Amino acid sequence: MTFGERIAKFRKERGMTQEQLAKMIGVAKSTLTGYEKNNREPNIFTITKLTEVLNVSGNELLGIDTFKNEIDLELLRIYSNLPEAHRQILKNFAIYLTKASEISNEISITQIANKKFEVLKEAKDDSYTLKAASEIKGATQEEKAKAEAMMEDENEWK
Numbered sequence: 503m504t505f506g507e508r509i510a511k512f513r514k515e516r517g518m519t520q521e522q523l524a525k526m527i528g529v530a531k532s533t534l535t536g537y538e539k540n541n542r543e544p545n546i547f548t549i550t551k552l553t554e555v556l557n558v559s560g561n562e563l564l565g566i567d568t569f570k571n572e573i574d575l576e577l578l579r580i581y582s583n584l585p586e587a588h589r590q591i592l593k594n595f596a597i598y599l600t601k602a603s604e605i606s607n608e609i610s611i612t613q614i615a616n617k618k619f620e621v622l623k624e625a626k627d628d629s630y631t632l633k634a635a636s637e638i639k640g641a642t643q644e645e646k647a648k649a650e651a652m653m654e655d656e657n658e659w660k
Contacts, residue, residue, distance in 0.1 A: 504540050505537075505543075505563075505564065505565065506540040507538070507540075508563055508564075508565055509534075509537055509563070510538045512556040512558055512562075513538075513556065520534050520535060523556075526551075526555045528548075528551065529544075529548065549564075
């Protein structure tokens with residue numbers, strides 16, 4: 503949805519005409535029409551006025567998805583309640599998944615999820631690391647070697 507479509511959507515949801523909204527934000531009706539048709543862009547002051555009059559956040563009006571859905575919010579809640587060491591494990595795992603998918607489009611999320619992981623506590627500094635098992639179901643030997651090299655490369659985890 504474009505910026506102009508969002509303005510029109512919020513305006514209609516509030517039962518306003520273009521003339522009414524234009525007057526409330528201090529622009530001509532033709533100017534508002536230009537915003538809604540994406541032919542013109544409002545300045546920051548007009549955007550602020552639109553958020554106030556339409557009673558929406560700047561993120562909503564601009565189409566910035568802070569959280570895409572309830573699952574994102576739930577994951578954030580879970581993550582924020584974890585001890586720091588567990589947060590680091592999850593961060594490392596997310597980095598690994600991102601890097602693994604970059605190695606080969608042939609490795610599906612299911613194949614990555616089938617890979618076994620174990621958490622090892624390192625005695626020297628009481629920190630936790632994520633160590634991957636060497637098997638990815640369906641992956642070639644070359645893909646497995648790249649994944650393992652990545653897991654062992656300390657620069658990948660910084």
